[in-house]
Every structure is written in C-alpha cells, then in structure tokens.
Amino acid sequence: MKTIRMNKNYLMLLALVALGLSACRSDERTPSGGGYLAVRVAADNEVVSAASRAEGDGIPDVGDFSLSIAKENGELVSKWDKFSDYDAEATVVPVGTYTVSASYGDATTEGFDGLSYAGSTTANVAEGETTDVTIDCTINKARVSISYTDAFKSYFTSYSAYVSSSRGNKIDYTADETRAAYFTPGNLDVYLNVTRPGVSGSVALKVKTLAAEVKHEYRLTMDVDAGTSTLNIIFNDDPESTQNVEFNISDAALNAPAPTIVAHGFTSGEAMEVVEGGSVEGTLQAYLNAPSGLASCELVTSSAALKAQGWPEKVDLMALSAEDQQKLTELGLVMKGLGSTHDKIATVEFQNVVPYLYCTGDGNEEHSFTLTATDVYGKTTETPLVLNVTSRNNGFAVTLPESVPYGSNTMSFTMNLEGDASKVKFYYYNLGAFQLFTSENVSISSEGTTHIVTLTYPDPLIDTESDVKFKAEYGSKTIEKTFKVEDPELTLSLKNGDVDVWATKAYVKVEASAKSRASRTISSSTVEIQYKDGEVWKVWPNQSYDSEKGLFLLTGMGEGATDTNGVAYTLRAAYKRSGEVVTYSGELPITTEAKTQIPNSGFDDWYTDSKEQWSVGLLKNIKWFFYYPFQQGDEGHWWSTNNERAQAWTVAPVYVTTCPAVIYTYDTRTGEGKAAEIHTSGSGGEYASTSTSMYPESAFAGSIFIGSYSWSDKSEHKSLGHSFNTRPLGLSFWYKYKPYKTDAFKVLVEVKSGETVIAAGEYVPEAYSSEDLEYQQHTISLEYTNSLLKATSISVQFLSTNKTSFTENDLQKNGTLTLTDCADSWNAHFGSFLKIDDVELIYE
Known part of the structure; x- marks a missing residue:
C-alpha cells in the first residue's frame, strides 16, 4: 500500500518565547511544585490507499482542536474546547506524568461531515521547568468514496448507493455524489440501488462488505461489461485486486425473486405456549429458498434464558464462529444447507431448542427467533420469519427443611413442578463439587404438581458446623439451597x-x-x-x-x-x-462384617488328571499325574498348588511316571472326607529318579496355597491371595506331620487392603524328628498393624518344609517309601510329609 500525505497545519503556543529559556524568568514567577507545558499540535490527513489520487478534504485549523490534560489514572486535570484558548504561560501544571490529548470533531459521527482527528502523547512535568510537547493528530476514521464509469451509467436508467455501518447508520450516496464519507472502524456493507428497462422496479444489490480500518481510504468504482451483463466493482482503482467483485446483472438475475422462508410446524408471528422445560411434538422448521443463492441468514434472538446460557443475540448462520457454532448446537439448534457447501435451499430446526427455554422470573416468559435471508445480490426476505414461544412457568421450586437430625442418611422436602418430576436431577456436595444422586437414592411421590422427594445420602449427615449444600436441576433451570444438621446434646x-x-x-x-x-x-x-x-x-x-x-x-x-x-x-x-x-x-x-470362611477349607473337593508325552529329553513314554484341590471346571477356585513343577519322578517298566508334591489323602481324623497331603518332592520334574541317583538341586517344598500357579519355560508364575472383605482375628487348622529326619513345616497368613498388608501371622513349629501319631490343632493369631483399612484380599500358604535348599540327606531314596494314596503306589525320592485339614478363620 502507498501512504498519501496531505497538507499539514501547525500551531504552537509557547510560554515566554521571547525569553527563549524558562530559566530567564524572575524567581518570583517560578511556580512552586509545578511547571509549564509548551504544546504544539500537528494535524495530518494522510490515509492508506492503493494509489495516489487528488487531494481530499482540507485540514481544519488546529486552533479549533480541543485540548485536554489528564493524569496517568485517567483523571482529567484541565480541558480547552479550542487549542487557541490555551495559555501556556498562565497554566501551571503540578509536577507529574500526564497524557496530553488533542482532537477535532466527533469520533462517533459517521457521514460526509464525519471527519475527525485525534492524537495524544505523554509528558513529564518538572518543577519550575517548561516541557515541550508535540501532539500528532491523524484521522481516526475510515474514508469511503463511490464513483461510476460511463459504461455503468449508460447500462442503468437510475442508480444510487448507500453504506450500512456496524453502528447501525445508513449513509446514502446519490448518483452525482463525489464526496467521501467517514466511518468508525468495523464492517461496512455497500449496497447499490439500480433500475433498468425490462426489470420490474428498483433492485437493491449488496455488492461489497468492507472490514474498515482507521486511517484507511476505500474507493469503489462501479463498472459494467454490457456484453457479458457483468457488474464489476473495482477496489481502490486496482483492476487486478483480489478484493474486486463481479456480479451477474442480466435481466433474469435482476428479476429473480428475493429469498423466501416458510414455517413448518408453527405459524410465523403467532406465539405457541410450552410448559417450561417441556418439549414439542414434531418439528419447528424454517425452510429457506433463495433462487439466486444464499449469501447470509441472520438470526436475531430475544430470550433472557438463552442469553444467560451463551446463545448469541444476533448472528449470521452462514458465517458462524467456532464458539457460536458449538453453543447453538449444544443448545439444540439444527441447521442444514448453511455450511461451506451452501447453495439455494436450507433448513433451520428449533424443536430441540425448546427444552432449554425457561423463565428467568416468576411469571411466564416470551422468546422470539427472527430469521432473515439475503441472497448473493443482496435481496432480502420481504417478510422475516418469526418464531414466538411462550414459556409457561412450571412453578419449579423446592422447600427444604431448616435442619435434619444428626446422623440422618435421608432428607425429605416438598417440590413444586408442572412437569415430569422424574427428569429432575438432584445433587449433594462432596469433595469440593456437586455429585449426582443415583436414581436408586431418589424417591418421589406425586400428587398433581406437588411432589414429596426423599434423598438418601451415601454417608450420614454429621457436620453441624457447615451448611449442607443442595442442588436441583430441571432442564436449564437450577435451584441451589442449603440446610443444617441439628447439633444434638x-x-x-x-x-x-x-x-x-x-x-x-x-x-x-x-x-x-x-x-x-x-x-x-x-x-x-x-x-x-x-x-x-x-x-x-x-x-x-x-x-x-x-x-x-x-x-x-x-x-x-x-x-x-x-x-x-x-x-x-x-x-x-x-x-x-x-x-x-x-x-x-x-x-x-x-x-457387622460377615464371618466369611475360605471355600473348600476341609479339602474335600478334588479332581485328578493325567497326560502322556512321548519324550522329554532322553526320557521316553512320560506319563504325568495331576491333583487339583477344586472341582473340575471351577474357574473361581481359591486353592492352588505348585504341582506343575514339583513332581517326583520314577522309572517304571512301561512309563517314566510322576507323582505330584500335593495330593489328597483320606481323612483318618474324622473318618470322613479327604485331607491335603503335601510332600517335599525329590526330582522336581526335571530329572528321573533311580535307585542310585538323586538330584537335590531340583527338590522343592510342596505347597498348597490361596492363589494361582503355572510353570512354563522353566519359569514359575505364582500369584498369592483372593479377594476377601472381612477381617478375621486368626486362622485355625488341623495337621499331621511326618518329618524326614529332623524338619519343620511352615504356614503363612496375610490380610491385605489393596497392596498394603494390614495383618499377618506365621507358624513354624520347633523342628522335630518323630511322626505325629494323631492330628494336631493349631491357631495362628492375626495382629492388625493398620485397623483403619478394610480388607480386600487374604492369602494362606502351607509348605511341607521351611527349608529352601536341599541335600541328599533331606530326601528318601527311591524304593524306601511307598505312597499308597498316589497313583499305582509310587516309589520315588521324597522328604517330609504334611497333612492339612479343616482350615477355619477365627473371628473372636
């Protein structure tokens, strides 16, 4: 762009110019606590345009400018309607920093006489000194001029123009108007009124929208190419400008009717009544038809309720900001054919907006939606469509009790509502925010428009110091109140x-x-x-x-x-x-907590399985036996063993066979049911046993425990515990131990809350070498180290020995022991034997 500079006019009023320096004043004329301002005002009518042109309006005499001095906080100190009245020598300004401003004309006036200037600067006043101040004033408006080519003038029999500003002003440009008009910054819509033979009446064309900036000039030249019936709007005398516009001005285009809007589901201008928060059946649709193509669709809304929810009061539905688009959609407006692919037909649906209409006061409330469509030629709907909705106040109100008894879990109150009470949402306040009551915690009994509501709180109400916060929502209407908890003796x-x-x-x-x-x-x-x-x-x-x-x-x-x-x-x-x-x-x-017991605690439920495998390394014809301490198919079982790894092997005539470390035995204590039998296992599933070879490095303590277990790729995968939500005080069990040489078994118990151990117990008897002839009973006490956490899981482990490594002295050689309860009476390497039965959790 090129900057155009016009004439400048200066006026300087200087105090004591003849003396040259303020220091030449006599001491008695030096102000105390203040100084002087020597002000010069310069006015420049430069504007930014595309090319030079003839000089525009002359610059007013700067003596007619107004002058003001204000403090840094904006407080006015002095003002002169005319700069020529300012007496620099007589005006003492207190020491400080000031904004000195000059202006001419009304900054808000628009039109041919709307020229105005403004400028300001900062000045520091020192005691006894004169400060030079220069204020450069420039035009603070946009300048718009309109001209017509001879081709344009010969094409139309009559023509004129007008500019509609964002301030709501309309400035008419007659056919012979050569002056420029001045506008405040903002959008300016430029219209042409043209008449041509063969066209019925005058046609108004919206030919340009300008984003007007201060100190800018906009020159629009109207031209016509009669051969192609094209109207060309040349911007700032630049035929190549991308801001130029072309219109089809054929007789058919000019005769095309203005856009129409048809109502479906309602009558334009007639009010329909809907209970507040309610909905309508069917659609409330506006059907738009613009034969020349839609250019804009203005929606003007008058609704205090929607405004409070962020709905825009006036908006072009074809030029929505992302924020307005989101808000209108969020509040139920459905638009089709108004996006980037718009053409001639569009619809706007309001039925989903109705539930968001509520009364901001105690009475009924009116809401109106006015739609106006404009086509690409600026033709506007002759009769705008108006949807009027009256919200009938639903009387939504709640009457809470002043207080509820201490420790109450419920609160009952009366609610008035003309509408569906089940659609009301109720909230309680917790952890710094409102929480929604679930439907299970809301009970409503209704009679007409009166409803008795009972809310059940998740925790007893015991805070007597603070008010209890309450919130209810119906549609877009919200009620917030409080009540108290009684302070009992x-x-x-x-x-x-x-x-x-x-x-x-x-x-x-x-x-x-x-x-x-x-x-x-x-x-x-x-x-x-x-x-x-x-x-x-x-x-x-x-x-x-x-x-x-x-x-x-x-x-x-x-x-x-x-x-x-x-x-x-x-x-x-x-x-x-x-x-x-x-x-x-x-x-x-x-x-109280339940007295939950561990399932299959008597070890009566078992099932067995076997599998054959052709070879494992050098061994051929392998047959495996497995014992599971639960019923077959029980996916939720509690007990597991380490049998998948802890297997005692022996070489038999046909097969290399195995016997797992944990099997069942029959209960000799009561004579009924079964018990668990746990062995310290010899070869560990990795080597075959023979009468002459032992592999103590592959021996393992047999174990039965609460949890899960698997052995794969020579890796043990063990998880202890099962979900459990009560807190026992101990664990009792019956046992019978047959140690090999001198040995001791081990029992471990843990109760957890999440990953935190809140109670634990352990039993390892003094090592002994004699076999128990009868079952013994023992109880492990559980000491709770954290009594402020609820239990979430429990684990129990029984191990045949408390040893973690083994020698040949810890195992019996093959052939010296027969397991009559294991398949086919095995002879293999084993250590100590432990029998466990009737595990019981103790609660007192």
Missing part, C-alpha cells in the same frame, strides 16, 4: 466410618455438643451404649471405654452372621446423671 458415631465395625466388635464415639460439653463428661460411668431389640431398648452387655482413644468398645457382636452377611444393629448412647438417664443421642445403624 449427645451424638453417637463411628469415628472412622465402617472400618470401626468388625465381625464381632465395634468401636463407637460419644460426644457432647459444644453447648453442653462443659457440663457433660464422657466416661463409662456417665454413658452407656444401648441397642434396639424389637421395639425395646436394652443396654449392650459387653462394653468398655478407652479414655485415651475416647472410644467405646462393644464386643460379643455378630451372632448369627453368615459367610455373606453380617448382623445389623441399631444403637444409641444414653447420658446418665446420678444413675438416671437425662438425654439420648440419635440412632446409629451399623452392620
């Missing part, structure tokens, strides 16, 4: 939640409220815990108080608990004075 609670309740015991906390704490001391002599037996309250028989922890311990619970269910109790605390009860706490419901 005495409260009974679980200090750490459900983790304080075990299978046979519970820890409970009793507190006096702040207003009664001084007169009420909590102790075993002043408080007793009671439970509800039917409709009668009784004192819990086994209770004690730990003054250091501030907790009551209730024992002897859980009678009647099963593997899957605990026992429910309703408790309360009673405060006594001189042996007489003076007040009670609220009720506290608790449920």
Whole structure:
C-alpha cells in the first residue's frame, strides 16, 4: 500500500518565547511544585490507499482542536474546547506524568461531515521547568468514496448507493455524489440501488462488505461489461485486486425473486405456549429458498434464558464462529444447507431448542427467533420469519427443611413442578463439587404438581458446623439451597466410618455438643451404649471405654452372621446423671462384617488328571499325574498348588511316571472326607529318579496355597491371595506331620487392603524328628498393624518344609517309601510329609 500525505497545519503556543529559556524568568514567577507545558499540535490527513489520487478534504485549523490534560489514572486535570484558548504561560501544571490529548470533531459521527482527528502523547512535568510537547493528530476514521464509469451509467436508467455501518447508520450516496464519507472502524456493507428497462422496479444489490480500518481510504468504482451483463466493482482503482467483485446483472438475475422462508410446524408471528422445560411434538422448521443463492441468514434472538446460557443475540448462520457454532448446537439448534457447501435451499430446526427455554422470573416468559435471508445480490426476505414461544412457568421450586437430625442418611422436602418430576436431577456436595444422586437414592411421590422427594445420602449427615449444600436441576433451570444438621446434646458415631465395625466388635464415639460439653463428661460411668431389640431398648452387655482413644468398645457382636452377611444393629448412647438417664443421642445403624470362611477349607473337593508325552529329553513314554484341590471346571477356585513343577519322578517298566508334591489323602481324623497331603518332592520334574541317583538341586517344598500357579519355560508364575472383605482375628487348622529326619513345616497368613498388608501371622513349629501319631490343632493369631483399612484380599500358604535348599540327606531314596494314596503306589525320592485339614478363620 502507498501512504498519501496531505497538507499539514501547525500551531504552537509557547510560554515566554521571547525569553527563549524558562530559566530567564524572575524567581518570583517560578511556580512552586509545578511547571509549564509548551504544546504544539500537528494535524495530518494522510490515509492508506492503493494509489495516489487528488487531494481530499482540507485540514481544519488546529486552533479549533480541543485540548485536554489528564493524569496517568485517567483523571482529567484541565480541558480547552479550542487549542487557541490555551495559555501556556498562565497554566501551571503540578509536577507529574500526564497524557496530553488533542482532537477535532466527533469520533462517533459517521457521514460526509464525519471527519475527525485525534492524537495524544505523554509528558513529564518538572518543577519550575517548561516541557515541550508535540501532539500528532491523524484521522481516526475510515474514508469511503463511490464513483461510476460511463459504461455503468449508460447500462442503468437510475442508480444510487448507500453504506450500512456496524453502528447501525445508513449513509446514502446519490448518483452525482463525489464526496467521501467517514466511518468508525468495523464492517461496512455497500449496497447499490439500480433500475433498468425490462426489470420490474428498483433492485437493491449488496455488492461489497468492507472490514474498515482507521486511517484507511476505500474507493469503489462501479463498472459494467454490457456484453457479458457483468457488474464489476473495482477496489481502490486496482483492476487486478483480489478484493474486486463481479456480479451477474442480466435481466433474469435482476428479476429473480428475493429469498423466501416458510414455517413448518408453527405459524410465523403467532406465539405457541410450552410448559417450561417441556418439549414439542414434531418439528419447528424454517425452510429457506433463495433462487439466486444464499449469501447470509441472520438470526436475531430475544430470550433472557438463552442469553444467560451463551446463545448469541444476533448472528449470521452462514458465517458462524467456532464458539457460536458449538453453543447453538449444544443448545439444540439444527441447521442444514448453511455450511461451506451452501447453495439455494436450507433448513433451520428449533424443536430441540425448546427444552432449554425457561423463565428467568416468576411469571411466564416470551422468546422470539427472527430469521432473515439475503441472497448473493443482496435481496432480502420481504417478510422475516418469526418464531414466538411462550414459556409457561412450571412453578419449579423446592422447600427444604431448616435442619435434619444428626446422623440422618435421608432428607425429605416438598417440590413444586408442572412437569415430569422424574427428569429432575438432584445433587449433594462432596469433595469440593456437586455429585449426582443415583436414581436408586431418589424417591418421589406425586400428587398433581406437588411432589414429596426423599434423598438418601451415601454417608450420614454429621457436620453441624457447615451448611449442607443442595442442588436441583430441571432442564436449564437450577435451584441451589442449603440446610443444617441439628447439633444434638449427645451424638453417637463411628469415628472412622465402617472400618470401626468388625465381625464381632465395634468401636463407637460419644460426644457432647459444644453447648453442653462443659457440663457433660464422657466416661463409662456417665454413658452407656444401648441397642434396639424389637421395639425395646436394652443396654449392650459387653462394653468398655478407652479414655485415651475416647472410644467405646462393644464386643460379643455378630451372632448369627453368615459367610455373606453380617448382623445389623441399631444403637444409641444414653447420658446418665446420678444413675438416671437425662438425654439420648440419635440412632446409629451399623452392620457387622460377615464371618466369611475360605471355600473348600476341609479339602474335600478334588479332581485328578493325567497326560502322556512321548519324550522329554532322553526320557521316553512320560506319563504325568495331576491333583487339583477344586472341582473340575471351577474357574473361581481359591486353592492352588505348585504341582506343575514339583513332581517326583520314577522309572517304571512301561512309563517314566510322576507323582505330584500335593495330593489328597483320606481323612483318618474324622473318618470322613479327604485331607491335603503335601510332600517335599525329590526330582522336581526335571530329572528321573533311580535307585542310585538323586538330584537335590531340583527338590522343592510342596505347597498348597490361596492363589494361582503355572510353570512354563522353566519359569514359575505364582500369584498369592483372593479377594476377601472381612477381617478375621486368626486362622485355625488341623495337621499331621511326618518329618524326614529332623524338619519343620511352615504356614503363612496375610490380610491385605489393596497392596498394603494390614495383618499377618506365621507358624513354624520347633523342628522335630518323630511322626505325629494323631492330628494336631493349631491357631495362628492375626495382629492388625493398620485397623483403619478394610480388607480386600487374604492369602494362606502351607509348605511341607521351611527349608529352601536341599541335600541328599533331606530326601528318601527311591524304593524306601511307598505312597499308597498316589497313583499305582509310587516309589520315588521324597522328604517330609504334611497333612492339612479343616482350615477355619477365627473371628473372636
């Protein structure tokens, strides 16, 4: 672009010019705490254009400019309507930094007389000194001129133009107008009104949209190529400019009708009433038809509710920003044929917008949508389509109780609503945000427009210090309120939640409220815990108080608990004075943990399997035997063994055969069922046993345990534990041990919460050499190192020996021992034998 410079006009008012320097003033004329400003104003009417042209409007006399001095914070210090009235010598300005501004004309006026200038600069005033200030003022508007070629003038019988600005002004350019008009920065729409023989009446053509910038000139030249019936709009005298525009101005094009919009599902201009938050059946569709092709589709919306949700008040549906596109779609508007591939036909559907219309006040509320379409020639819909919707106030309101009892899990309230109450969403506040109540925790009984709602909270309401936050949503309407939790004189609670309740015991906390704490001391002599037996309250028989922890311990619970269910109790605390009860706490419901036992703990469920393999290394005709401590097909089994690796091998006449380290034996203790038999296994599944060779480096302790096991590629894959959500206090089992020479078996128990071990126990008897003639019973106590975590898994391991490495002295050679319970009575290398039966978890 080329910069065009016009005439400049200067005026300088200098204080004490004749003296030359402010220092020449007499001391008595030197201001105290201030100084002077010698101001010069320069006005320049340069504009940015494509090529030079004749000089435009002259520059006003700078003496007619206004002048102002303001502090850095914008506070006005002084102002002169005319710069010529400014007396630099007489104007003392306090020491400081200022913005000095000059202007001419009204910065908001648009039109042929809208020329205006503005400029400003910063000045620092020092005490007793004169500061020189120069303000350069430039045109602060865009300049637009329109001209016509002779070919244009001869093609039309009459013509004129007008410019519509973003400020809503319309400036008319008559056919003989040669002046330029001035506009504030923003979009400018340029229209031509033309008349031609053979065309019915005057036609308005929208020929150009300018993104007008300050200090820029825009010259539009209207030209016609009669041979091709083409209108050419030449931009800034540049025939090659990419901003030039061409229009088909044939008689057929000029006679084409303006776009039409037809309503489907409603009558344009007539209001339809819909209950707030409700919906409509069928479609509310606007059908657009522009024979000359759509150029724009303006939607003007009047709706306080939609505005509050971010819906734009005025928008061109064919030139949407990404943000407006997302918001309109989000709020239900469906548009077809208005995108980048638009042509002549389009539809706009409003039916999905209706549920987002709500009343911002107490009465009914009106919403209107006005659609106007414009074609590529600027022809606009003669009658805009108007969709009017009246939202009938649904009376959505809730009346919450002032408070709920301490420890309540529920809150009931009255809700008024003309509509489907099941569509209301309810929220509670937790972890710094509102959480949605699930449908299972919402109960509604309705009679007409009145509904009784009961909400069940996930945890008891016990915070007496803070308000309980509540939120309800219906459609786009939201209600937020609060209520309180009563502060009772005495409260009974679980200090750490459900983790304080075990299978046979519970820890409970009793507190006096702040207003009664001084007169009420909590102790075993002043408080007793009671439970509800039917409709009668009784004192819990086994209770004690730990003054250091501030907790009551209730024992002897859980009678009647099963593997899957605990026992429910309703408790309360009673405060006594001189042996007489003076007040009670609220009720506290608790449920003990179940007394879950480990499945197949008597080891009665087994199945066996075998497989044949032609060769393993140098060995031929291998036959494997497997014993599984669960029923065949049980994918959820608890017990596993290390049998896949721990196999005792022997060379038989036909096969090299194996006997696994863990098998079953028949229960000689009770005479019924089976028991697990675990061996320290000789060759470990890697070498065959013979009467003369042993491989102690491949011996293993037989093991049966809770978990899973596999052996592949000479690698052991073992996972301990099974999901389990109760906390036993111990584990009991029966055993019978036959050590080889001197040996001891090993038992390990762990209870975990996630990956954290919360309790563990171990039993390794003193090593002994004599065989147990009868089954023995032992109980391992579980000590909980973390009682604030619930159990998630349990693991139990039985090992035939606590040895981890072996020599030949630890194993019996082939032929010295026969396993009558193993297939075909094996002779192989074995160490100690351990029999386990009737494993039981202890809960008290």
